[in-house]
Amino acid sequence: MIDVLDYVMLFFLAATAIGIVRLRGLIAVVMLSGIYSLLAASLFVILDAPDVALTEAAVGVGAATVLMLGTVALTTREEKPVRFRPLPLVVVVVTGIVLIYGTLSLPPFGAADVPARLHVSPLYLAEGYEQTGVPNIVTAVLASYRGFDTLGEVVVIMAAGVGVIALLAGRRSGQGEKGE
Amino acid sequence: MDFVSNFATHYNYWLVIVLMMTGFYLVISRPNMVKQLIGLSLFQASVFILYISFAYVADGTAPILAEGQEIYANPLPHVLILTAIVVGIATTAVGLALVVRIHRAFGTIEENEIQDMGRHS
Known part of the structure; x- marks a missing residue:
């Protein structure tokens, strides 16, 4: 299904x-x-x-x-x-074939015993509820175990906001000044 | 090659790579900057799907603890992708602001036209 x-x-x-x-x-x-x-x-x-x-x-x-x-x-x-040019298509097809070749050494889709599941995630699943009291393990990891990552994420958002304001709020100059 | 025998177990990854390459094609083939940024976000969304595919476990459920459930999807990629989605929209916003600024300065958002301006003046 x-x-x-x-x-x-x-x-x-x-x-x-x-x-x-x-x-x-x-x-x-x-x-x-x-x-x-x-x-x-x-x-x-x-x-x-x-x-x-x-x-x-x-x-x-x-x-x-x-x-x-x-x-x-x-x-x-x-x-x-735009005029069709073959070079981008060739680059894309070659990259795609290389990537698909790379996936051949990945474990099958949906397998349970993959290396990615053997290190920290079983620990989160086994002890997350006792340590944080949150049954949703994604939330527990996001807000508790990796809280500093989330803080960094907020810093990135703020930096992006400051960047957008700096780019758009500056004095307008130059040609092609159309509309708001 | 053993591509055919691998299709049943790896089709998800391969279709995601096709989506990824569609985004990549938009980025490198189109001079229009809005289209390039949309290509970038297609690529990004496809990478998210790839990560979530890694986390998926057959017969498992979402990583929300429940009685009588033993197998859960791997929560770690979910966390990483939650962060990546939010960071992705932040970078897209800065890119779009740059496009608006470029349009103010040059009156066009086609990369080749801007390059031609430099060549003729």
Whole structure:
């Protein structure tokens, strides 16, 4: 059952991605990228990651789409047509083949006895509730065991906010000053 | 090659790599900067899916402790990706602000047109 859902979601994701490559109207492309994030969030639910799905739905579908729509409204709504050049396609295909070759040494999808599950995560699952009192282990790790990581994340957000303000609030100069 | 025999166990990774490469193609083939940033976020979302695929365990459930449940998905990649999603939107926001600024300065967001300006003046 999970396999079928997984296939269907990945197929929809691929269809959306191809739509994003082919369309030139930027508003439609932004909408499709929101749909892509929503499909990714659904896939996270299927893959037993509800916390990640909620964050992706809020951030990827909500915040990112709003920011991109704002940028499109401030700049231009249509991508100019480009001549097809073969080099990027070749680079992408070669990179993809190399990556797929690399996955051959990975453990099978859904296996339980993989190296990544043998070190700290069983410890979190076994002792997380006693040590933190939070039954949701993702929250326990995020807020308690790795609280400093989350603090660093907040610092990154603040730095990005300061950067955006510094970029956009400066005195306007130069040509091409159109709209707000 | 043993690609065919590996498909049943690795198809998830391979399809995610296809998605990743679609984003990569947008980044390197399009001169439009909004499209490049959208390609970057496609790539990013695909990397997230790859990580969550690593965490998935067949017959397991979400890592929220419950009575009578023995197998849970690996919580560590979930935590890493939660952080990565938030950091990703922060970098995207800075990139989009740069695009708006470039549009103010040059009147275009097509990379090749900006390069041509430098060449002709």
